[in-house]
Amino acid sequence: MPNEINALIIDDSQADVDFLKGILKKASPDHVFKTVWESNPATALGRVAQETFDLVLLDYHMPAMSGLDVLTKIRELNRQLPVIVLTGMGNEAVAVEAMKRGAQDYLRKDQLTVHELMRAVIAALERKRLEDELVERRRALEQDLRMARELQQAFLPQSFPHFAPQQPPDAAGVRFFHRYTPTLAVGGDFFDVLPINEHSVGAFVSDVAGHGMQAALVTAVLRTLIEELKEEAGEADRFLTQVNVGLNRILRQMTTPIFASAFYLKLDLDAKRATFSNAGHPPQLHLRRKHGEIARLFDPSKTGPVLGLTEDAAFPSRVVNVDDEDVFLLFTDGLVEVPDDNGEPFGIARVEAAAKQVLKESPAKMIDHIVNAASQHASANIFPDDVCIVALEAASLLVRAAR
Numbered sequence: 423m424p425n426e427i428n429a430l431i432i433d434d435s436q437a438d439v440d441f442l443k444g445i446l447k448k449a450s451p452d453h454v455f456k457t458v459w460e461s462n463p464a465t466a467l468g469r470v471a472q473e474t475f476d477l478v479l480l481d482y483h484m485p486a487m488s489g490l491d492v493l494t495k496i497r498e499l500n501r502q503l504p505v506i507v508l509t510g511m512g513n514e515a516v517a518v519e520a521m522k523r524g525a526q527d528y529l530r531k532d533q534l535t536v537h538e539l540m541r542a543v544i545a546a547l548e549r550k551r552l553e554d555e556l557v558e559r560r561r562a563l564e565q566d567l568r569m570a571r572e573l574q575q576a577f578l579p580q581s582f583p584h585f586a587p588q589q590p591p592d593a594a595g596v597r598f599f600h601r602y603t604p605t606l607a608v609g610g611d612f613f614d615v616l617p618i619n620e621h622s623v624g625a626f627v628s629d630v631a632g633h634g635m636q637a638a639l640v641t642a643v644l645r646t647l648i649e650e651l652k653e654e655a656g657e658a659d660r661f662l663t664q665v666n667v668g669l670n671r672i673l674r675q676m677t678t679p680i681f682a683s684a685f686y687l688k689l690d691l692d693a694k695r696a697t698f699s700n701a702g703h704p705p706q707l708h709l710r711r712k713h714g715e716i717a718r719l720f721d722p723s724k725t726g727p728v729l730g731l732t733e734d735a736a737f738p739s740r741v742v743n744v745d746d747e748d749v750f751l752l753f754t755d756g757l758v759e760v761p762d763d764n765g766e767p768f769g770i771a772r773v774e775a776a777a778k779q780v781l782k783e784s785p786a787k788m789i790d791h792i793v794n795a796a797s798q799h800a801s802a803n804i805f806p807d808d809v810c811i812v813a814l815e816a817a818s819l820l821v822r823a824a825r
Contacts, residue, residue, distance in 0.1 A: 425452060425453050425454070426454045426455075426456055427453055427454070427455050427456065427476045427477060427543075427547065428456050428458070428474065428475050428476045428477070429446065429455050429456065429457045429458070429475065429476065429477045429478070429479060430457075430458050430460065430466065430469065430470065430475045430477070430478045430479070431443075431457055431458065431459045431460070431478075431479045432460055432461075432463060432466040432478065432479070432480045432481060432484075432489075432492060433459070433461065433479070433480075433481035433484070433508070434461045434481065434484045434485065434486070435481070436461075438481065438508075438510075438531060439459050441531070441534075442457075442479060442508075442539075443457055445534065445535075445536050445539050445540075446539075448536045453540075453543075453544075458475075462486060463484060463486050463487040463491075463492045464486070464487070466492070467492065467495050467496065467499065470496055470499050470500060470503070471499050475503060476504070476547065476550070477503075477504050477505075477506070477543060477546065477547065478496060478503060478504065478505045478506070479506050479508060480492060480493060480496075480505055480506065480507050480508065480525075481507075481508055481509070482507055482508065482509035482510075482516060482520075483509060483510060489507055489509075489520075490507075490516070490519060490520060490523060493505055493507065493520065493523050493524065493525055494523055496524075497523065497524045501524070502550060502553055502554065502557075503550075504526045504546035504547060504549065504550045505524065505525050505526060505546075506525065506526055506527045506528075506529060506542050506543065506546060507520045507525045507527070507528045507529070508529050508530075508531050508534070509528070509529075509530060509531065510530070510531050510532060516528070526542070526545070526546035526549060527542040527545065527546060529542055595621070595691045595816070595817065596623055596689060596691065596814055596815065596816060596817065597785065597814075597815040597817045598615060598625075598812070598813070598814060598815075599784075599785040599786050599789060599812070599813040599815070600613065600789075600810070600811060600812045600813070601789050601790075601793060601809070601810070601811045602809075602810050602811075603808065603809045603810075610629060610630030610631070610632055610637025610638065610640065610641060610682070610808055611627075611628070611629050611630075611641070611754045611756065611808040611809065611810035612626075612627070612628050612629075612630070612641040612644055612645065612810070613625070613626060613627040613628070613752070613810055613812045614626045614645065614648050615812075616648070616652050616655040618655050618656050618688065619656075621690065621691040621692040622656065622688060622689065622690045622691065622692075623688070623689050623814075624655040624656075624658075624661070624686060624687065624688045624689075625686070625687045625689070625750070625752060625812060625814055626648060626684065626685075626686050626687075627684065627685050627703075627706075627752045627753070627754060627810060627812055628641070628644060628682045628683065628684035628685075628701075628703075628729070628754075629682060629683050629684075629703070629754040629755055629756070629808070629810070630644075630680070630681075630682040631680060631681055631682065631728075632680070636680070637808075640669075640673070640680055640682060643669065643672055644665070644669065644682065647664075647665050647668040647669060648665065650668070651664045651665060651668070655688070656688065657688075657739075658686050658687070658688045658697045658698055658699040658737075658739040659699050659736070659737050659738055659739040661686055661688075661699070662684065662686050662699045662701050662726065662729070662737035663735070663736065663737055665684070665729060666701065666726075666729045666730065666733070666735050666737070667733055669682070669729050669730040670729075670730050670731070670732065670733040671733065673730045674730075674733075679731075680730060681702075681728040681729060681730040681731050682701075682728060682729045682730055683701055683702040683703040683704075683728045683729070683754075683755070684700075684701040684702075684703055684728075684729050685698065685699075685700050685701070685703040685706050685719075685752055686698065686699050686701075687706070687719070687750055687752065687814070689744065689750070689814060689816070691816070694743060694744050694745070695741050695742065695743050695744055696708075696741070696742050696744050696750065697739050697740070697741050698719050698739065698740055698742075699724075699726065699737040699738065699739045699740075700719075700720065700721075700724070700725045700726060700737070701725075701726045701727065701728055701729045701735075701737055702725070702726065702727050702728035702729075703754075703755075704753075704754075704755050704758055704770060705718040705719060705720035705770055706718070706719040706720070706750070706751065706752045706753065707719065707750070707751040707773065707774065707777060708742060708748065708749075708750055708751075709748060709749040709750070709751060709777060709781060709788075710745065710748055711747045711748060711749065711781055711782065712745050712746075712747055712748075713745075714781065716774050716777055716778055716781075717742070718770070718774075719740075719742070719750070721740050723738075724738035724739070724740050726738070744816055745816070746816050746817070747815070747816060747817070748815070748816045749785050749788070749813055749814065749815045749816075750813065750814040751773075751777060751785075751788070751792075751811070751812075751813050752811070752812040752813070752814070753773070753809075753810060753811040753812070754808065754809065754810045754811075756808045756809040756810070757773065757792070757793075757796055757809050757811060758770050758773060760796045760797075760799060760800045760809075761800060762799050762800060762801065763801060768795075768796045768799045768800070772795065772796075772799065773792060773796075775795075776791055776792045776795035776796075777791075777792060779791065785813035785815050786813075788813065789811050789813060792811070793809070793811070796809075
């Protein structure tokens with residue numbers, strides 16, 4: 423069945439219009455042209471705004487308005503509508519300007535043949551078809567990315583456990599705060615909070631190498647592994663070891679090496695201590711607010727490799743004492759690696775300095791202040807890497823112990 427093409431001819435010459443219609447009638451049997459003629463550019467623009475056309479054949483020389491000005495206004499109304507500019511005499515400068523303004527082609531009427539016009543028309547329509555297809559694919563991809571983003575956001579904790587059950591909510595033993603900002607629609611940063619028992623909780627933060635969908639898929643794998651291994655969460659070293667074994671068995675089947683750094687912290691309210699294990703992750707921070715001190719949770723001799731590289735890796739744990747009002751600040755390297763205009767990263771020392779400035783503030787304000795400091799360092803609000811920050815506050819540790 424012939425493909426019907428709605429064509430708008432904008433030309434002030436009856437003879438030229440009849441000539442064009444005659445050529446279009448001689449087109450191939452695969453195309454049937456339904457033509458509409460407007461001699462007044464203003465009226466033609468009104469029709470472009472209200473009607474649907476597949477093609478515009480536009481005369482360059484018109485007394486009321488230049489063809490280039492008409493072309494500009496058509497582009498303002500419809501950026502995808504194919505436009506072929508026709509002129510009675512050739513002019514290379516005009517041809518170049520017409521192409522710059524969005525014309526698909528520029529043809530001389532005195533050299534026009536059925537073959538030449540149809541070549542230009544078919545090329546313009548094919549380009550429009552490909553552009554429409556690209557737009558549709560982009561729309562579908564954006565929809566998929568929106569759904570993927572919503573799904574990844576659903577992977578993150580939607581609520582946090584309450585410690586301890588016998589205390590009212592405003593006297594919870596641990597308070598949780600977080601900020602998660604992927605660079606793209608989806609990202610490779612991930613965190614989770616794991617209730618262990620009525621007086622212990624685990625916090626896991628990780629950073630998958632890379633960005634976008636590939637990294638996001640690995641975070642989905644990590645979430646599944648964590649859910650399966652939550653019974654192991656009471657032992658920091660064993661927990662990271664088992665996560666690594668599971669991740670390695672999946673990722674080693676891939677041709678492209680993929681890995682993730684991770685940090686796991688177990689906070690025990692009764693014992694007043696925290697145990698942590700590190701898998702190739704940057705130093706995390708222990709804010710000892712009563713003492714006005716900030717300590718790095720890092721021990722080079724007890725730091726394991728990144729997750730996923732080798733199945734038999736070990737992740738030794740380390741223990742630190744905890745006071746009430748202490749805050750543990752966990753984050754991914756997207757924060758410390760934010761560069762300034764000279765390429766210098768924000769760095770762990772600047773994170774510490776920013777935290778120290780607001781040491782007595784709430785963890786929520788603390789996170790805001792640190793992110794703002796990193797933004798000022800980078801002179802930008804958008805970071806080149808995903809950023810994830812989690813804060814755990816031992817808000818009333820001693821209250822529960824006293825009971």
